[in-house]
Amino acid sequence: MNKRGQGYTEDMMLFHIVIPLLAIMIGIGMFFYASSNADLTIFWKDFYSKDIALTMDSVYGVNGDMDIIYLMRNPEHKFQYDIVEGQVKVHKDDPRDNVHTFDFATRPSVKLDKSWSLFENFPITRQNNVVSFDVQKPNLCSFVTTTEPNYKQKGYYIEVFGGTQKASEDLKIATKQYLEINGYKIVENSNAPFHIYITQKQDSESRILYDVSSEHSKKLSCIVSQKLNISQQELFIQGNYLMLKNKPSILIDLSKNQDTSNWPQKIEESIKSYFKDV
Amino acid sequence: MLYRFVYAIFCIGMVILAIKLVVFTSLDTEILEVEVFTNRIYNSGAIMYVDADTGRVFPGIIDFEKFTSENLERDINYSNKYRITAKLTLKNNTDKVVSEITVNKKLWKILYERVSFRGAEGGVLEEIQYPITYIKDSEYHNGFLEIIILRQND
Numbered sequence: 371m372n373k374r375g376q377g378y379t380e381d382m383m384l385f386h387i388v389i390p391l392l393a394i395m396i397g398i399g400m401f402f403y404a405s406s407n408a409d410l411t412i413f414w415k416d417f418y419s420k421d422i423a424l425t426m427d428s429v430y431g432v433n434g435d436m437d438i439i440y441l442m443r444n445p446e447h448k449f450q451y452d453i454v455e456g457q458v459k460v461h462k463d464d465p466r467d468n469v470h471t472f473d474f475a476t477r478p479s480v481k482l483d484k485s486w487s488l489f490e491n492f493p494i495t496r497q498n499n500v501v502s503f504d505v506q507k508p509n510l511c512s513f514v515t516t517t518e519p520n521y522k523q524k525g526y527y528i529e530v531f532g533g534t535q536k537a538s539e540d541l542k543i544a545t546k547q548y549l550e551i552n553g554y555k556i557v558e559n560s561n562a563p564f565h566i567y568i569t570q571k572q573d574s575e576s577r578i579l580y581d582v583s584s585e586h587s588k589k590l591s592c593i594v595s596q597k598l599n600i601s602q603q604e605l606f607i608q609g610n611y612l613m614l615k616n617k618p619s620i621l622i623d624l625s626k627n628q629d630t631s632n633w634p635q636k637i638e639e640s641i642k643s644y645f646k647d648v
Numbered sequence: 649m650l651y652r653f654v655y656a657i658f659c660i661g662m663v664i665l666a667i668k669l670v671v672f673t674s675l676d677t678e679i680l681e682v683e684v685f686t687n688r689i690y691n692s693g694a695i696m697y698v699d700a701d702t703g704r705v706f707p708g709i710i711d712f713e714k715f716t717s718e719n720l721e722r723d724i725n726y727s728n729k730y731r732i733t734a735k736l737t738l739k740n741n742t743d744k745v746v747s748e749i750t751v752n753k754k755l756w757k758i759l760y761e762r763v764s765f766r767g768a769e770g771g772v773l774e775e776i777q778y779p780i781t782y783i784k785d786s787e788y789h790n791g792f793l794e795i796i797i798l799r800q801n802d
Binding site for chain 2: 390432475477478
């Protein structure tokens with residue numbers, strides 16, 4: 371029996387438990403709804419304007435020449451980056467879009483060669499006190515230095531992955547033969563320092579997969595994807611793909627009816643480009 | 649009844665506050681900008697000694713003849729003069745002030761008094777001291793460089 375005015379009633383207890391739980395559920399529900407619908411464009415424009423401007427601050431401030439590559443945090447960020455003397459502007463490729471601007475400090479002895487409009491990963495070069503973003507520079511894949519004079523003798527392991535498919539086998543054999551003719555040391559041991567795997571799982575389009583945590587594999591994948599003109603995909607390596615933990619390694623996933631007739635030559639050119647940084 | 653209503657509002661308010669504490673929607677880079685600015689002061693040839701033959705800058709060795717506001721403002725030139733300011737005090741090793749310069753003096757006068765204010769009126773203050781050598785009248789002296797940097801909040 372609950373006497374009025376006496377003690378903590380059941381009703382009160384339930385109220386003190388239910389209301390906070392309800393508040394938490396409503397709050398979390400609203401939070402997830404807002405974050406799933408939020409447009410992060412403003413945030414990323416702000417981020418890139420400040421990040422690039424502070425990078426330019428350092429480029430202007432250092433003494434001597436430098437050569438770096440500015441990478442976007444996410445390839446899906448499609449903005450236009452206008453860089454003029456002392457200012458970075460970031461906006462979408464739409465004249466109506468809001469422009470995010472951030473300043474960087476200039477100095478009289480260093481000059482930008484001209485105003486630039488850039489759209490994706492770009493190199494920043496300072497030579498003889500002139501700063502440039504020459505996007506024609508060929509090796510935008512230069513995440514790490516991999517130059518090696520006797521790269522042909524390293525030992526190359528080329529294998530089919532995930533069962534035998536004719537297209538994969540044909541490409542493997544053709545690539546091995548082409549590399550051997552050109553003086554490359556082909557090994558049958560998976561302990562080799564260089565790995566190329568070939569499979570055929572994709573229906574729609576060919577692609578290259580690589581270990582996202584390896585800068586060497588990333589560079590190799592970038593070069594090969596450019597030469598073969600196919601897309602690349604990052605993988606968080608686990609399970610069946612553990613062989614890609616060897617560095618550098620890539621997995622070429624062929625689509626059906628992919629014409630690979632000149633791929634052995636292009637793979638050889640990619641390897642040469644990887645080790646010669648050209 | 650009123651109590652229950654107030655209690656419900658209080659609980660919802662606490663949940664919203666908790667979410668606000670973990671969600672970041674702005675990018676505050678003032679502290680980073682102060683660091684970049686400090687590096688440019690210390691590592692550039694604006695006030696530091698530069699070897700005439702090699703062009704090499706010697707961070708930590710101040711050329712007293714170059715220790716002027718004009719030199720620094722020319723070498724670290726922001727188009728927006730109301731963003732960052734600094735006062736550099738050169739002291740000898742008996743703590744006596746040898747020279748003092750200010751970068752963006754107008755902003756310094758405005759911001760120094762209200763740096764602790766919150767919001768766009770206030771700013772970030774950073775104080776750094778470096779042991780240095782300065783060359784004055786062709787003689788080397790040991791001392792300290794004190795830098796106070798103020799960055800206006802956005």
